[in-house]
Amino acid sequence: MPGIAECVLVVDDYLAVRRSLRFALEMEGLTVRTYGSGAELLADPDLASCGCLVIDCNMPGMNGIELVERLEERQQHCPVILITSGAAHDLAECSVHLDILDVLEKPLEDNALLDHIHAALAAARIRT
Incomplete structure (x- = not known):
């Protein structure tokens, strides 16, 4: 099993987004697990092996902020x-009170997400 620092969990309700993020991140040598909803993530008994989470903010049912609170x-x-298709600056205030490292606005530009993931994984290594 890969180390915690290598594992990225992606939560997005769009299958195409999950597949494209998995492909791009695996091409970078990262281990990726994907989920179609917050409930699906919360049902995973292996969450402790997470290095970082990439969560879509705008999902039906439980949104990204609610998932982080849970x-x-x-x-x-x-x-x-x-990650959000809305205005990232509107979520920045919420992120201060929660365990959210960054808020990125879609469409994701260049290597922005990958750079933030590497920073998040570095933070996870320090925590463990």
């Missing part, structure tokens, strides 16, 4: 990167 209630802490 994770914090469970004392499951790992760096979180929120």
Whole structure:
């Protein structure tokens, strides 16, 4: 099993987004697990092996902010990167009070997400 620092969990309700992120991140040598909803992520008994989370903010049912709140209630802490199709600056205030490392606006430009993931994984290594 890969080390914690190498594992990225992606939560997005769009299958095409999950597949493209998995492909791009695996091409960078990262281990990726994907989930179609917050409920699906919360049902995974292996969350402790997470190096970082990439969570879509705008999902039906439980949105990204609610998912991070649930994770914090469970004392499951790992760096979180929120991705949103809305205005990222509107979420920045919420992220200060939660365990959210960064908020990125779609469409994701160049290597922005990958750079933030590497920073999040470095933070996870320090925590462990």
